[in-house]
Amino acid sequence: MSGPDGDRRPGTRVRGSVVPEAEFRSYYGRPIIKEPVWTWEVPWYFFAGGLAGASASLGLVARLAGNDRLARSAFTVSGAGVTAGVPLLVSDLGRPERFPYMLRMFKVTSPLSVGSWILAAMGPAAAGAAVADRLGIFPRLGRAAEAVAGLLGPALATYTGTLVADTAVPVWHEAGRELPFVFAGSAAASAGAAALLLTPPADAGPARRLVVTGALLELGAAQAMERRLGDLGEPYHQGPAGRLARLAKACTAGGAGLVALGGRRRRAVTAAGAALVLAGSACERWAVYKAGFQSARDPRYIVEPQRARMAEREREQLKR
Amino acid sequence: MTAGPRMGFFTDTSVCIGCKACEVACKEWNLVPEDGPLRLTGDSYDNTGALGASTWRHVAFVEQQRDDQGLRWLMSSDVCKHCSSAACLEVCPTGALFRTEFSTVVVQADICNGCGYCVPACPFGVIDRREDDGRAFKCTLCYDRLRDDLQPACATACPTDSIQFGELGELRERARERVAALHDAGVAEARLYLDDEDDGIGGAGAFFLLLDEPEVYGLPPDPVSTTRDLPTLWRAAALAAGTLLAAVAVSFVEGRR
Structure with a gap:
């Protein structure tokens, strides 16, 4: 009989892996878990939400520090970010018209539920703060909205890291301690960069430093994440996720370098750096997103760590 | 409504003959649509492939050439595990997924908004979104039949009693006896899968008697519900949010320009 034996299949080997095909067995090399069904809206939402969240905090602190021009830029970006983010989230749903069901209940066990509530409070506050500031209307209400948006902003920027980590996808789940920091750094850098592009250089000092x-x-947390993942982190070095991760690092590091170099005097250099940092932040979310698909597709990433865990447990039991 | 005893499946793969009556009965009873065009996979007699939004029972076919004993054919009907600690249910933001009075896990189609979170949350790759419909679907353990004191369609159709339905405690006892009998008959590789309440999913409502390692059948050897680590994950998010706020505040400290 020429059929496969269900034991070992040549196609199941991870491309580029140096680990020999020792005892790994699978069912015709098929995935064990399902790939996410999410589409391009999701990584762009992560980017927009991060940008909006960190920008709101930047705006709030700028206001408290008396830097009104920077506050105006930051709240404009924040308002635009949430305004872009909501349609992205809605259109990713299989049943977009049922978007309000997201607020049917509050579930701590569902980061998507918690995030929906954060967005429900933060979104109108950020958009309202931007409108009030730009039009010069409802100053007191505007200030209150700024406070709400600025304090909830960091949560909006980081919950998405926990959202992807709370899945069975190995490259996401096992990086659960680092992912919110990757997203926090990426959000902070992008908020600084966006504010830089909209603020006169004399008032943009904090934005430059935030970049x-x-x-x-972002770079440090990504490094820590890859170290923790070990072999599970292979997707960050292979295929589309690998290319995006390299691009993210290059854009972020290069862009931040240009911003530091350009300072307040060489405006063109600083602006180019800010644009690169924004691109790097978007690439970072796309790299994480794509890595999840690559990780879910390969049964090796499921079987091998689980086997190692079982072997570890057995050793513990023998010791006792 | 008061919860009755926990009901579930014991799938004894040692007597599965690969007839796929369970797949057909499930589709017929639950009006599950076609799963895409008919295709031949070349993977033995398995042209179903995997569990999914429109495949709630899946019969796996494994052909093994063993040097000492010749060819061996393993067949196994897979299904939703109805986990005690069900990640799909816990991450569902709308409450569409709920636990029934039989301790099974069911999607309410009139609530699901197709967010897709349950799909990568399941450690077994069971639940999926139906692309033309937009909502998530999976085995209901024939919730409608159970409420009418009927057995699930797959168990009713199974000609060899490979799929057994009943009270979980009773099934576990029966399964242990079956393993002991197989061991006595020289089938040393017989083992139970997902029968332990101390495992990473808190025990399953559907467990199996297997004749090889779980991964050979496409099952994870040591599944853990992702929400077990949620306290750690939330702590990280809170710390990261604090760090972000601190990074913003620090950037207003004037150094030399």
Whole structure:
């Protein structure tokens, strides 16, 4: 009989892996878990939500520090970010008309439920703050909205890391401790960069510094994530996710460098750096998103860590 | 409504003959639509492929050439595990997924908004979104039949009693006896899968007697519900949010320009 034996299949080997095909067995090399059904809207939402969240915090602190021009830029970006983010989220649903069902209940066990509530509070606040500031109407209400948006902003920027981590996808789940930091850094860098492009150089000092600290946080957290993942982190070095991850690192590091170099005097250099940082932040979310699909597709990423865990448990039991 | 005893499946793969009557009965009773065009996979007699939105029972066919004993054919009817700690249910933001009075896990089609979160949350790759419909679907353990004191369609159709339905405690006892009998008959590789309440999913409402490692049948050897780590995950998100706020605040500290 020429049929496969269900034991080992040549096609199941991870491309580029140096680990020999030792004892790994699978069912015709088929995936064990399902790939996400999410589409392009989701990584763009992660980017828009992060940008909006960090921008709101930047705006709030700018207001408290008396830097009204920077506050105006930041709240404009924040308002635009949530306005773009909501339609992205809605259109990714299989039944978009049932979007309000997201607020049917509040479930701590569902980061998507928690996130929907954060967005439901933060979104109108951020959009309202931007409108009030731009039009110069309802100043007191505007300030209150700024406070709400600025304090909820960091949650909006980081819950999405927990959202993807709370799945069975190995490259996401096992990086659950680092992913919110990757997203926080990426959000901070993008918020600084966007504000830089809209603010006169004399008032943009904090935005420039935020680009650099955000970029450092993003790159450092991504490094820590890959270290923790070990072999499970292979998707970040292969295929589309690998290319995006490299691009994200190059754009973020290069862009932050240009911003630091350009400072307040060389405006063109600083602007080019800010644009690169924004691109790097978007690529980072896309890299994480794509890595999840690559990770879910290969049964090796499921079987091998689970086998290792079982072997570890057995050793523990023998010791006792 | 008061919860009755926990009901479930015991699938004894040692007597499965691969007839796929369970697949057909499930489709017929539950009016599950076609799963795309008919195709031949070349993977033994398995042209179904995997569980999915429109495949709630899936019969796996494994052909093994063993040096000492010649060819061996393993067949196994897979199904939703109706986990005690069900990740799909826990991550569902709308409450569309719920636990019934039989302790099974069911999607309410009139609530599901097709967010798709349950799909990558399931450690077994069971639940999926029907693309033309937009909502998520999976085995209901024939919720409608159970409420009318009927057995699920697949168990009713199974000609060899490979699929057994009943009270979970009773099924577990029966399964242990079956494993012991198989061991006595020299089938040393017989083992139970997902019968332990201390495992990563808190025990399953559908468990199996297998004749090889779970991964040979396309099953994860040591599944864990992702929400077990949720406290750690939320703590990380909170810390990261604090870090972000601190990074913003620090950027207003004037150094030299």
